[in-house]
Amino acid sequence: MPNYRQMGQTPTKRHTKLSVDASKSFLGEGMAYEHVVTTAGFNRAYSILYHLRPPTRNSRVEFVRNLDIQAAEKLPLRQHHIQSQNLPRSGDPILGRVPMMFNDDLICWRVRPESSQNELYRNGAADEVIFIQQGSGVIETSQGILPYRRGDYVVLPRTTTYRFLPDEIGREDHLVLECMSPVRIPSRYQNEDGQMLLGCPYYERDFHGPVDLATINKEVQTTVLIKDHDRLTRVTMPHHPFDVIGWDGFVYPYTFNAWDFEPLTGTIHLPPPFQQTFECRGFVICTFAPRYLDHHPDAIKVPYAHSNVEADEVLFYVEGQFGSRRGVEQCSMTLHPGGIPHGPHPGTIQASMDATRTDEMAVMFDTERKLFLTQDAMQLDDPKYPLSWLEG
Template sequence: MPYYLKIGEIPRKHHIWFHRNGEGPGYKNEGIYYEHVVTTEGFNEAFSIMYHLRPPTRVRNVKLLKCEELKKATDSPLRHHHLKTANIPRNGDFYTGRIPILFNQDVVAYRSRPEKAYDKFQYYRNGGADEIIFVFKGGGTLESVFGKQLYRAEDYIVIPRGITYRLVPDNVEEEDYLILESVGPVRIPHRYMNKEGQIKMGSPYSERDLHGPTEPLTIDKDEDTEILVKDGPRWTQVTMAHHPFDVVGWDGYVYPFTFNAQDFEPITGTVHQPPPIHQTFEIRGYVVCTFAPRMLDTHPEAVRIPWVHDNVEADEVLFYVRGNFGSRRGIEPASITLHPRGIPHGPHPGTIMASKNATRTEELAVMFDTQHTLELTEQAVALDDQKYPQSWLE
């Protein structure tokens, strides 16, 4: 989790009375704010403590909407895949219109090109997984129980599980995301942290590049509010007896934050460096890396694009954002390639020689490498370029 942040008003110690000053409707006029502790890993790891106008436990009703397990496509051999996702028809809203593409026990990758911001529900909570929303295109405001924060194109928006939020886009027709739903918590790679809990110098980003909520969002409303809650395959409608965004202040290490891919400081060498230099997040069962625009290798004899490689113990996925990807042909923005274990992959024919005099690449891509095999959904198979496995032939 990022770093200590404090927004709004909080009492001077944990777990003491926090009296409300002045007038206000308040919950039954008890005259206090209600403490709410949000913890991770069983109270042992990062936590935040927030203060509500009303207890966040005031649930009027819960209703099961559906329970739908992801289905894997079963008619595909082990091979490389190229999914062209730029022109997926716009579909549904922010929460229910997500199209599952790849999944295993640790992560579900979705593409999301919403047709409208909201359908029945404006407010959403993922109770079972942390979400990484990579904003391929778009921008707006993320409103959550922790307050307001802006997001923009090429941001990773990291939303820890259990946080009620809604996205308020500047223009919904622009919004286009890659979403990674993570069963394990999304963390800053351990090797980037010093023993004091600060991001080490020499890491590809610092605390200044991570942005949390900037102001509280305190809505004092006694009306029933519907929240769509997802946990794994189950979707539940939760009716709160008041508006969930009623926090006057909070502090701690757990909150939604953004990191923009353009702020990733690439580490380069005299010869080609391996993918871990691009690592951005660490999650149980997979990693997320950012291939940011960068200077290419400077050794006079350096081959400036990646070597052929086998990911012996990983499935490798790239989501291409922009720029010309030097080692690939036929790839376009919003292409997704899956290079699974068991088959080597590498530069396409002609790209090694073509890169000989290159000094810089403007490519931007998001990579995620998984420990366990990824399954394709039927929606993914429909987007697949059947000829991709032969694209390494001259």
């Protein structure tokens, strides 16, 4: 989590009464209702929210359906190019998500919504990292209004209730990583006092939390669609859940823009750990931002061919010309699985020698466990990609 934040009203001491106007309070009790959101049991980051009504009030709970993610079958071990730029627009920012690949630690989705999100949504079992490939607007959350823009990683901790309010729904295009473990700042980027190190690729000011609480104080039947693992549940509350008048702590939705990542350059090629942005159990998320290239007089400025024997590597191409790869476009996704080598395309090594800068922007996630492609992803797969390293 980035750092401590506080919004709205909180009592001087935690777990003590926060008084509110008795005439407007729930049951005339004249107090707000504390709600502690914890991670790792009670042992790591947490936040304390103060609601106008108990957050436990439900008037109806109903099973909706199980999501059925179908893995592609009988695939050989090979490189893949998933042309997700060809994904048709469908659904809303939540139910329009199409699964691309998954393992026990994450599910990767792509969504190009065509309709607005009319129902509040909450992921009860996973943190979500939503990369905004295209789009802008605000996300209404229980902890306030979170503005977002192109290039943002929007990090929504599990249990955050939210709704997308884009400026223009037809422009939205997201890469969604559903992360089974909490999404964290790598501990090697922080000093012993918990502050981001001077030498790390971002700073606390690059992380943006909610800007306005926009508290809704209303007895109104409100539904929330909740996802936990493959199950969808609909809960109806007799009041609006955005009734928080204050909160503080380390768990909250925030954004970090990929163009705020400070890339490093050496005299020779620096490997992906230098691009790491987030840390999760079983995988890392990295940002390949526009940067100066290696400056040894004989430096080869595209990555060397390598066998990533203990990782599956996925690149999502955001913008720019990709020096090492031919045939990829914006929103292309490549999966280079462990066990077979991959590397620069023919001609790109020599072509890189005189380059001094790259304008490429890409998001990468590297997983420890094998990734399974979905049948939906295979609809977008370029079958010729594994043979694309042949000369010519």
